[in-house]
Amino acid sequence: MINSLLKVTFRIIFLSALLLQATVLDTNQLRSGLSFHNFSTTLATMTSDKSDDDQFWYWLNLARLQQANGDFTSSIQSFETAYTILDEYENRAAISVRNIGSFFGSSFMSKGSETYYGKGYERTFMHTLNALNYLMLGNFENASVEMRRMEQRQEFWLKESAVKIKEAAKKKEEARQKGSDTSHIPQNYSLASMLEDEDVRALVNNYQDPFSYALSSIILDISGQSAASGNAGEISLKRALALNPDVSKVFVKLPDLTPKMDVTVIVLSGIAPAMKIEKIRFPIFYGANYTSIDLPSYTLPKNDISTVAITTDQLKLQPPRLLKTDLMAYKTLKDELPGEVAKSVVRATTKAIAAKQASDHFGNLGGLVASLVFDVGSSYADSGFRNWEMMPNSGYIAKFEAIKNSTVNIKLNNTQESFVLPSDKKGTIVLITYLTPDNIRIDHVTY
Numbered sequence: 001m002i003n004s005l006l007k008v009t010f011r012i013i014f015l016s017a018l019l020l021q022a023t024v025l026d027t028n029q030l031r032s033g034l035s036f037h038n039f040s041t042t043l044a045t046m047t048s049d050k051s052d053d054d055q056f057w058y059w060l061n062l063a064r065l066q067q068a069n070g071d072f073t074s075s076i077q078s079f080e081t082a083y084t085i086l087d088e089y090e091n092r093a094a095i096s097v098r099n100i101g102s103f104f105g106s107s108f109m110s111k112g113s114e115t116y117y118g119k120g121y122e123r124t125f126m127h128t129l130n131a132l133n134y135l136m137l138g139n140f141e142n143a144s145v146e147m148r149r150m151e152q153r154q155e156f157w158l159k160e161s162a163v164k165i166k167e168a169a170k171k172k173e174e175a176r177q178k179g180s181d182t183s184h185i186p187q188n189y190s191l192a193s194m195l196e197d198e199d200v201r202a203l204v205n206n207y208q209d210p211f212s213y214a215l216s217s218i219i220l221d222i223s224g225q226s227a228a229s230g231n232a233g234e235i236s237l238k239r240a241l242a243l244n245p246d247v248s249k250v251f252v253k254l255p256d257l258t259p260k261m262d263v264t265v266i267v268l269s270g271i272a273p274a275m276k277i278e279k280i281r282f283p284i285f286y287g288a289n290y291t292s293i294d295l296p297s298y299t300l301p302k303n304d305i306s307t308v309a310i311t312t313d314q315l316k317l318q319p320p321r322l323l324k325t326d327l328m329a330y331k332t333l334k335d336e337l338p339g340e341v342a343k344s345v346v347r348a349t350t351k352a353i354a355a356k357q358a359s360d361h362f363g364n365l366g367g368l369v370a371s372l373v374f375d376v377g378s379s380y381a382d383s384g385f386r387n388w389e390m391m392p393n394s395g396y397i398a399k400f401e402a403i404k405n406s407t408v409n410i411k412l413n414n415t416q417e418s419f420v421l422p423s424d425k426k427g428t429i430v431l432i433t434y435l436t437p438d439n440i441r442i443d444h445v446t447y
Contacts, residue, residue, distance in 0.1 A: 024049035027274045027389055030061065031302055034271070036439040043069055056085045056117050057386045060126060064390035068433045070443055072133040079130040089117045090156045110347065111294045111340075112277050112382035120157040120207025121328040122388045124150045128212040129392075131219060132266065135429055136443050140223035147216040147236070157207050164339055171342030185337060186280050191297055195334040199327055204243055206332040211322035211395040213240035214247050218264055218399055222427065222447060246320035252400040254314055259404045262427035265319070267412065269434035270304030270393030272325040277382035293344035294382065296333060301326045301393040303436050308396045309411040315400055323395025415440065422446055 024045055025033070033042035043065045052058040063078035118126075131146035185192045194200065217237035220226040226233030240247040254260055278297040310317040333340075402408060405423040409416060412434055421428060425446040433441045 024051055026383075027276075027299075027386060030389055031271055031274065034303070034435045034439060036436070039065075039069070039435070039439055054085075055115075055386070056082055056089075057388050059085065060118075060122070060388040061390040063126070064129065064388075064392075067129060067133060068435055068439075068441060070136075070441060072136050076130060076133045079126055079133070082126060086117060086123060090160070110277065110382050111296060111344065112385035114385070116275075116385065116387060118388065119329070119332045120154070120161070120205075121209060121325065121332065122391060123153050123157055124207055124212060125209065125323075125325075125391065126388075127153060128209075128215060131215070132431060135219065136431055136445050138445050138447070140219065140447070141225070143219045144223045144225040147212070147219055150212055150216070154207055161335075164336065167339060169339075171346060172338055174342070174346065186293075186295075186341070188280055189295060189297070190278060191330065191333065194330055195337065197327075197330070199324075200330045200334060203327060203331045206328055206335055208239070208243055209323055209328065209395075210240040210244035210247050211397065213237070213243065214250055214322055214397050215266070216240075218397070222429075240322075244320070244322060247322065249318075249320050250322075250397050250399055252315060252317060252398070254401040257314070257403065259423075260401045261404050261421060261425060263398075263400055263402045263408065263421065264427070264429045265310060265396075265398045265400075265408070265410065265432065266430065267305075267308050267319070267396040267410075267432045267434065268323075268392040268394070269396075269412070271302040271389065271435070272391040272393045273298035273301050273329050274389045275385060275387035277385055293341065293348045295337070295340055295344055296385075298326075298329055298333070303434070304393045305413045305434055307411075307413065308398075310398055310400075311409045311411075312400075312402045313406055314403065317398050317400060319396040319398040321394050321396055323392065325391055325393045412440065413437075417442060419444070 025042070030042065030046075033039065046058075046062050046065060059078045059082035063075045063082065066072075066075035066078060127146045127150035131143040131150070134140070134143035134146060185195060213236045217226075217233040217240065220233035220236065237247070276297050276299060277294050279292045279294055281292055308319050310319065402421055404421055404425075407418055407420050408430075409418045410432065411417075412432070415437060417432065417440065419430065419442060428444055428446045430442065430444045433443075435441075
C-alpha cells in the first residue's frame with residue numbers, strides 16, 4: 001500500500017511539472033524582459049506561444065505589451081479576447097457546477113488552484129487602456145465607448161464583491177467554530193503593515209481610479225460626445241475630483257495668446273505588483289496544532305518613476321499621479337483578506353485531516369507521503385498563479401494650452417523627452433509609455 005502511495009505521489013509531481021512547463025514565460029522572465037534590447041524577444045515569445053491563451057491574465061499582459069510596442073490594433077484584439085473570457089465568467093449563474101468545482105479545487109489544494117479573473121481595478125482599467133488604443137488610432141468615438149464600458153464593468157464587480165463578502169462571513173464563522181480567529185491580519189504576513197498604510201486606507205474603494213475618470217472627461221469633450229450624452233464629461237470630471245482632489249491640477253490654461261492649441265500628455269509608467277502565494281504558519285484545530293495557510297500577496301512594483309515635469313516656453317507643470325495601481329492592489333487585498341484567511345484555514349484543515357487519516361491507516365510514512373503530495377501539488381499550483389503583471393503602476397495626465405509649433409519638454413525622473421507641436425491642428429494627444437529607463441515610447445495623435 002505504501003508503494004502505491006509513493007507511485008501516486010511521484011505521478012502527481014510529474015504531471016504538475018508538465019503543467020508548469022506549459023507556461024512559456026514566468027512572472028520574473030516577463031518582467032525582466034522589458035528593456036529595449038530584450039523587449040522584441042519578449043513580445044515575440046508571448047505572441048507565438050499560446051500555451052496560456054485560455055487565461056485572462058495572458059491576454060491582458062499581451063495587450064499591454066502590444067500597446068507598448070505601438071501595435072494598437074493588435075492590442076485592441078487582445079483586449080477584446082480578454083473581455084470575452086471575463087464576460088463568460090461574469091455571466092455565469094451565482095451557483096453553478098463550474099463555480100463549485102473551482103472552490104473545491106482551491107479548498108483541496110491551494111489558493112493557486114483558482115482561476116484568476118482579475119480584481120475590480122484591473123477589470124475597469126483594461127477598458128481605459130483600450131480607450132488609449134483607439135485614441136492613438138484617431139478613433140475618438142470608440143474611445144468614448146470604451147470609457148462607458150469601463151463604468152459598466154463596475155456593476156459586475158460590485159455584484160461579485162457582495163457575494164464574496166457574504167461567502168467570507170460564512171467561512172469566517174466556520175473557522176471561529178473550529179477555534180481559529182480569521183478577523184485579523186497574521187503578524188508574520190509580509191504585507192501586514194502595508195495593508196494598514198494611511199494611503200491605502202484613504203482610498204475610497206478598490207475599483208475606481210481618478211485617472212480613468214479624468215481621461216474619460218477629456219475623451220468625451222474631444223469626441224463631442226459629452227454634450228450629446230447629458231454632459232457626461234462633466235460628470236466624469238466630478239467623479240475624478242471626488243476620488244482625488246489633485247485632479248484639478250490636470251487642467252491648465254494660458255492667457256489669451258495666439259495661435260495656441262490644446263495639448264494632452266498621458267504618461268504610463270512602471271509595472272504593477274505581481275501576485276504571489278505566501279505560506280504562513282497559523283494555528284488550527286482549536287489552537288492545539290499549527291500548519292501553514294496560503295494567502296495571496298504581492299511583489300513590489302518595478303521600473304516606476306517618481307516625478308513628471310512638463311515645460312514649454314510659457315508653462316512649468318508637474319502632473320499629479322492619478323493612477324496608483326499598487327495602492328489599489330493593497331486596498332483590494334485588505335478588503336478581501338478576512339475571506340481569504342477563512343478559506344485558507346479551510347484548505348489547511350482539509351489537508352491536515354487527510355494527512356492524519358493517512359497516518360492512522362498507513363502509519364507515519366503514509367502521513368508523510370500524503371503531506372508531501374499536498375505540499376508539492378500546492379507549490380506547483382501556487383507558482384503558476386498569475387495576475388495582470390504588465391499593468392502600469394502609475395498614470396499621469398496633463399491637459400494644457402501651448403503655442404502652435406512650439407517645443408514641449410517632458411522630464412521623467414532623470415530622462416528628458418521633447419517633441420514639437422504641429423502648426424495646423426486644434427489639439428494633440430501624446431501618450432508616453434515608460435517601461436524601463438532605456439525603453440520609453442512616445443506616440444501622438446492630432447485633431
